[in-house]
Amino acid sequence: MHPWVTYDSTLRALERGETTCEQVTEGFLRTIADGTRLNAFLSVFNEKALDRARAIDRKRADGRAGRLAGMVIAVKDVLSMRNEKVTCASRILEEYVAPYDATVIERLLAEDAILIGKTNLDEFAMGSSTENSAFGPVLNPVDESRVPGGSSGGSCVAVAAGMAHTALGTDTGGSIRQPASFCGIVGLKPTYGRVSRYGLVALSSSFDQIGPFAANVTDAARVLQVIAGHDERDSTSAAVAVPDYSAALTGSCTGLKIGLPNEAFGEGLDAGVRAAVEAAIGRLRDRGAVIMPVSLPHVPYHISTYYILMTAEASSNLARYDGIRFGHRSAEARDLHDVYTASRSEGFGAEVKRRIMLGTYVLSAGYYDAYYRKAQKVRRLIQKDFFDAFASVDLIVMPTAPTTAFKIGEKAADPLTMYLSDIYTVSANLAGVPAISVPCGTADGMPVGVQFIGKQFDEATVLSAAFALEHGAS
Numbered sequence: 001m002h003p004w005v006t007y008d009s010t011l012r013a014l015e016r017g018e019t020t021c022e023q024v025t026e027g028f029l030r031t032i033a034d035g036t037r038l039n040a041f042l043s044v045f046n047e048k049a050l051d052r053a054r055a056i057d058r059k060r061a062d063g064r065a066g067r068l069a070g071m072v073i074a075v076k077d078v079l080s081m082r083n084e085k086v087t088c089a090s091r092i093l094e095e096y097v098a099p100y101d102a103t104v105i106e107r108l109l110a111e112d113a114i115l116i117g118k119t120n121l122d123e124f125a126m127g128s129s130t131e132n133s134a135f136g137p138v139l140n141p142v143d144e145s146r147v148p149g150g151s152s153g154g155s156c157v158a159v160a161a162g163m164a165h166t167a168l169g170t171d172t173g174g175s176i177r178q179p180a181s182f183c184g185i186v187g188l189k190p191t192y193g194r195v196s197r198y199g200l201v202a203l204s205s206s207f208d209q210i211g212p213f214a215a216n217v218t219d220a221a222r223v224l225q226v227i228a229g230h231d232e233r234d235s236t237s238a239a240v241a242v243p244d245y246s247a248a249l250t251g252s253c254t255g256l257k258i259g260l261p262n263e264a265f266g267e268g269l270d271a272g273v274r275a276a277v278e279a280a281i282g283r284l285r286d287r288g289a290v291i292m293p294v295s296l297p298h299v300p301y302h303i304s305t306y307y308i309l310m311t312a313e314a315s316s317n318l319a320r321y322d323g324i325r326f327g328h329r330s331a332e333a334r335d336l337h338d339v340y341t342a343s344r345s346e347g348f349g350a351e352v353k354r355r356i357m358l359g360t361y362v363l364s365a366g367y368y369d370a371y372y373r374k375a376q377k378v379r380r381l382i383q384k385d386f387f388d389a390f391a392s393v394d395l396i397v398m399p400t401a402p403t404t405a406f407k408i409g410e411k412a413a414d415p416l417t418m419y420l421s422d423i424y425t426v427s428a429n430l431a432g433v434p435a436i437s438v439p440c441g442t443a444d445g446m447p448v449g450v451q452f453i454g455k456q457f458d459e460a461t462v463l464s465a466a467f468a469l470e471h472g473a474s
């Protein structure tokens, strides 16, 4: 039995008058309090969430409630909420309080969602295990000796352990999909530009996207419906119409053309994960999907291209933490130069420092052409691989991650091995296309996720295939 609570079950209970938003919120707050050892939350809005739940109960009684009335949502602590801390799980922002709401927060509040707290993550969203948090690692609720994946580990665990209906994460190179796969829930990364990044603390501006974690595909679609759409405060948000995602959840995949890239089923893929993913593909075929081979010839370059471009952008974005404008200022500093170096040395953790060094190196005058410019060109080729593949298929399918959740500490000492766990997820961020991870079974008792990658702005087809798998399952 999973501890999840789906929004559908809550809605039914609310409609029958068996519960109230206040009681639902109390239930989640209890589960959070009972599960503090998992370390999923950095702050919990106890009283504030209950006040809001009571207000929404009154709105429901008057028939004025919004589309997400009573949905309890946890938020990754990289998203700004007015008068709340946004720490990014970093000492450098430990005391920083956001002066405004991110667009996604505004949109959720406008539809009467109940925000229950801010969740733990790898510092500045850098990592694949949520071991890099300055506030301690997050545990996987399926097996507490294992990592939940990262960087949005806290948001993922909030849903997987029944501490919220849904959660917001961010995905720069897999940070929604990979933890979803490791904990056995649904995680969706929308198309780059689909969801406004206004109010999101940037890791890597040309890759970051905000998206939902949910216990099922329907709830993920509901959250996307509300947060998607153009926002004039984010110049990279796209003015593309948002379709009705619920219409895509038919359960049918007859005639759907799904591409299978051979390159993604080679060396390094765990046998148990492969078996679970292949079985899921078989089930879709049985239900009428047409499985076809496609080629993504630049797969061997995805990880290196991602880590060059992401660290370059991260080093530039993190330059703003100078001990003056934001966050921690060293008490030891004696002059201006000291303020910069001591504040940053004290405030940033090891992985953040590693990426700042890598990023400034690839952007430095002597190496810019060899690394940064070259990687930009390869990114273009990777995008082209996807566009070419999508000329003949509607979707691409591959594993979400090469393994199931690994042990806490297993990869912490070896950053390169850790980076390789992103092999199947970074491609969607490099190409800017939408992708979902949906549970498809287990390997050695741990959850396995299968990933569907779609055409730009075609989240509907991605959701539709995930829903068909979920409903025609095993």
Ligand code: GLN
Pocket: 125, 126, 127, 128, 150, 151, 170, 171, 172, 173, 174, 175, 176, 203, 310, 422
């Ligand atoms: N694991 C990847 C990284 O370490 C992805 C991070 C993310 O998506 N935020 O960069």
